[in-house]
Amino acid sequence: xxxxxxxxxxxxxxxxxxxxxxxxxxxxxxxxxxxxxxxxxxxxxxxxxxxxxxxxxxxxxxxxxxxxxxxxxxxxxxxxxxxxxxxxxxxxxxxxxxxxxxxxxxxxxxxxxxxxxxxxxxxxxxxxxxxxxxxxxxxxxxxxxxxxxxxxxxxxxxxxxxxxxxxxxxxxxxxxxxxxxxxxxxxxxxxxxxxxxxxxxxxxxxxxxxxxxxxxxxxxxxxxxxxxxxxxxxxxxxxxxxxxx
Amino acid sequence: xxxxxxxxxxxxxxxxxxxxxxxxxxxxxxxxxxxxxxxxxxxxxxxxxxxxxxxxxxxxxxxxxxxxxxxxxxxxxxxxxxxxxxxxxxxxxxxxxxxxxxxxxxxxxxxxxxxxxxxxxxxxxxxxxxxxxxxxxxxxxxxxxxxxxxxxxxxxxxxxxxxxxxxxxxxxxxxxxxxxxxxxxxxxxxxxxxxxxxxxxxxxxxxxxxxxxxxxxxxxxxxxxxxxxxxxxxxxxxxxxxxxxxxxxxxxxxxxxxxxxxxxxxxxxxxxxxxxxxxxxxxxxxxxxxxxxxxxxxxxxxxxxxxxxxxxxxxxxxxxxxxxxxxxxxxxxxxxxxxxxxxxxxxxxxxxxxxxxxxxxxxxxxxxxxxxxxxxxxxxxxxxxxxxxxxxxxxxxxxxxxxxxxxxxxxxxxxxxxxxxxxxxxxxxxxxxxxxxxxxxxxxxxxxxxx
Numbered sequence: 060x061x062x063x064x065x066x067x068x069x070x071x072x073x074x075x076x077x078x079x080x081x082x083x084x085x086x087x088x089x090x091x092x093x094x095x096x097x098x099x100x101x102x103x104x105x106x107x108x109x110x111x112x113x114x115x116x117x118x119x120x121x122x123x124x125x126x127x128x129x130x131x132x133x134x135x136x137x138x139x140x141x142x143x144x145x146x147x148x149x150x151x152x153x154x155x156x157x158x159x160x161x162x163x164x165x166x167x168x169x170x171x172x173x174x175x176x177x178x179x180x181x182x183x184x185x186x187x188x189x190x191x192x193x194x195x196x197x198x199x200x201x202x203x204x205x206x207x208x209x210x211x212x213x214x215x216x217x218x219x220x221x222x223x224x225x226x227x228x229x230x231x232x233x234x235x236x237x238x239x240x241x242x243x244x245x246x247x248x249x250x251x252x253x254x255x256x257x258x259x260x261x262x263x264x265x266x267x268x269x270x271x272x273x274x275x276x277x278x279x280x281x282x283x284x285x286x287x288x289x290x291x292x293x294x295x296x297x298x299x300x301x302x303x304x
Numbered sequence: 305x306x307x308x309x310x311x312x313x314x315x316x317x318x319x320x321x322x323x324x325x326x327x328x329x330x331x332x333x334x335x336x337x338x339x340x341x342x343x344x345x346x347x348x349x350x351x352x353x354x355x356x357x358x359x360x361x362x363x364x365x366x367x368x369x370x371x372x373x374x375x376x377x378x379x380x381x382x383x384x385x386x387x388x389x390x391x392x393x394x395x396x397x398x399x400x401x402x403x404x405x406x407x408x409x410x411x412x413x414x415x416x417x418x419x420x421x422x423x424x425x426x427x428x429x430x431x432x433x434x435x436x437x438x439x440x441x442x443x444x445x446x447x448x449x450x451x452x453x454x455x456x457x458x459x460x461x462x463x464x465x466x467x468x469x470x471x472x473x474x475x476x477x478x479x480x481x482x483x484x485x486x487x488x489x490x491x492x493x494x495x496x497x498x499x500x501x502x503x504x505x506x507x508x509x510x511x512x513x514x515x516x517x518x519x520x521x522x523x524x525x526x527x528x529x530x531x532x533x534x535x536x537x538x539x540x541x542x543x544x545x546x547x548x549x550x551x552x553x554x555x556x557x558x559x560x561x562x563x564x565x566x567x568x569x570x571x572x573x574x575x576x577x578x579x580x581x582x583x584x585x586x587x588x589x590x591x592x593x594x595x596x597x598x599x600x601x602x603x604x605x606x607x608x609x610x611x612x613x614x615x616x617x618x619x620x621x622x623x624x625x626x627x628x629x630x631x632x633x634x635x636x637x638x639x640x641x642x643x644x645x646x647x648x649x650x651x652x653x654x655x656x657x658x659x660x661x662x663x664x665x666x667x668x669x670x671x672x673x674x675x676x677x678x679x680x681x682x683x684x685x686x687x688x689x690x691x692x693x694x695x696x697x698x699x700x701x702x703x704x705x706x707x708x709x710x711x712x713x714x715x716x717x718x719x720x721x722x723x724x725x726x727x728x729x730x731x732x733x734x735x736x737x738x739x740x741x742x743x744x745x746x747x748x749x750x751x752x753x754x755x
Contacts, residue, residue, distance in 0.1 A: 111535070116535050124634070127535075128533070131534065131535060143533075143534055146530060146632070147534070153631065153633045154633065176502070187359075187361060191406045194358075194406035194407050195409065196409065
């Protein structure tokens with residue numbers, strides 16, 4: 060028996076290594092998942108991301124990996140990383156998480172990711188338009204001279220608040236012309252006793268709350284969308300203000 | 305109210321005066337340029353003062369813009385004229401528009417341009433840039449090509465390796481194909497996405513030169529690079545790898561071919577191999593290299609074989625996790641190690657000795673049995689061949705070196721040995737030719753001996 064001792068020991072160590080490795084992975088998965096849940100409950104989403112990511116990697120089966128991915132997606136969602144969340148939700152679905160749950164969260168994350176991209180695109184366009192307007196609209200120096208000498212309106216331009224507001228808008232000549240023409244038509248219509256086509260719009264002038272960051276807004280939106288209890292801010296949103304009419 | 309109305313009318317008049325104050329125009333040298341050739345154009349601004357360059361962003365989708373020079377001159381009436389000279393390279397053929405520009409309070413009119421395709425001798429030399437995939441994963445590698453028909457067999461294509469900001473580009477060998485009517489040149493690259501997000505790619509100019517020169521700027525292409533799931537550690541193989549395991553002397557050699565071009569050690573394989581071999585991870589040797597002609601990454605993992613391998617039962621298995629870009633999920637590639645039997649030298653020597661101890665008596669026994677069997681065969685053959693009683697008698701006596709047949713009968717072990725000996729003696733010593741009856745008796749004796 061002692062002669063075969065080293066061989067048996069080597070065999071046992073190989074088998075033992077495999078068993079210990081499997082047990083170690085299982086333990087790592089469970090502890091990371093539990094830590095992730097704990098962080099998630101405390102709304103520490105960075106901590107939740109770290110732990111759910113560890114759990115997802117340590118998972119030994121699709122049944123284990125699916126929930127970890129789903130929760131990791133939620134943690135990314137609350138950090139306003141919508142594209143990442145969408146990808147994780149989809150992979151969670153491929154790992155056996157309930158398709159309906161996955162689809163609700165995935166489509167929500169997808170729509171927000173698209174909205175953000177659209178917003179960025181709109182900002183780019185707005186930037187271009189603003190540059191266009193600034194190039195098209197600046198009033199040449201001769202305007203003041205013509206106003207002063209030819210039409211003698213400089214004093215009225217200085218004092219009239221309507222003209223001041225117009226110049227603050229930095230409108231192009233063409234836009235200014237259209238605006239003035241519309242204004243003249245409206246005044247003519249009013250003088251003639253006809254009804255004005257202009258419809259007043261309500262503009263919010265005051266608000267009790269700061270707009271807040273995107274993530275804060277989404278933290279309030281998501282529970283409403285997917286029916287989770289509202290943990291982040293139980294008080295309803297209040298708005299103050301007066302309609303001007 | 306009436307005062308405000310008058311003010312509005314006055315301002316309207318002013319606006320028309322202002323519009324005349326500054327002028328901006330775009331002048332194109334040619335309204336029907338050819339694709340691959342430059343279109344010379346000028347942006348002329350005339351106003352009270354000098355202006356900077358116009359924003360040509362809206363033109364960039366349809367034209368590559370080469371801004372040449374900006375000149376300013378004072379006119380006799382005190383106005384300033386600013387002229388910018390441009391070379392515009394259309395990106396496609398067909399009807400294109402030089403959209404209106406805004407500069408220094410003036411707006412130019414749009415200019416229509418009809419771009420003719422690049423045709424010579426019925427050959428369309430417009431380069432074709434292969435469409436990029438709509439979405440790729442970060443770290444995913446794909447092949448993309450551009451090919452162009454040559455107007456003349458002596459022409460060639462000049463194209464620099466693109467420098468895409470968020471892609472790693474590995475240029476493959478240029479290929480040229482000839483047919484009866486046209487020669488085409490194809491240039492391919494392996495592109496590996498590095499940064500996530502929407503990306504817009506623009507190729508450097510594709511130049512055909514030789515007999516004439518054409519410079520093609522192709523339309524930009526967009527691709528969305530999806531971020532990898534955040535739980536994946538860096539170095540995880542992206543795309544399904546090829547994995548080959550073989551034994552080479554005292555080592556496992558694991559050859560791994562990755563589709564990407566990043567030349568980073570595949571995550572997890574070293575640990576998996578070390579676990580299977582029962583060694584520490586730093587004992588696994590890794591060599592990483594890239595194949596220039598295919599753009600693939602080749603990795604060779606070498607791990608010493610374990611001291612003990614039994615070569616029976618379930619094969620040892622190790623796994624490499626990779627991100628499946630087609631399914632969009634993590635998968636595992638499992639490979640069985642070849643079954644091998646391996647033990648230390650002392651164990652081999654001991655085993656050989658034990659085997660020798662067992663095999664020696666068995667061999668001796670087998671040798672004896674074989675010899676007996678051969679003797680028996682020889683005896684049977686002699687019995688069969690014996691034609692006379694004397695020959696048969698001599699055969700029996702020689703079998704055991706017996707002096708008489710009675711001695712043979714006592715030791716032979718046959719049931720009717722005595723009877724055979726008596727009959728044979730009778731036949732041998734009858735002193736007469738054998739009668740038919742005796743011949744029959746001889747056959748009976750032979751049959752009894754052969755059993």
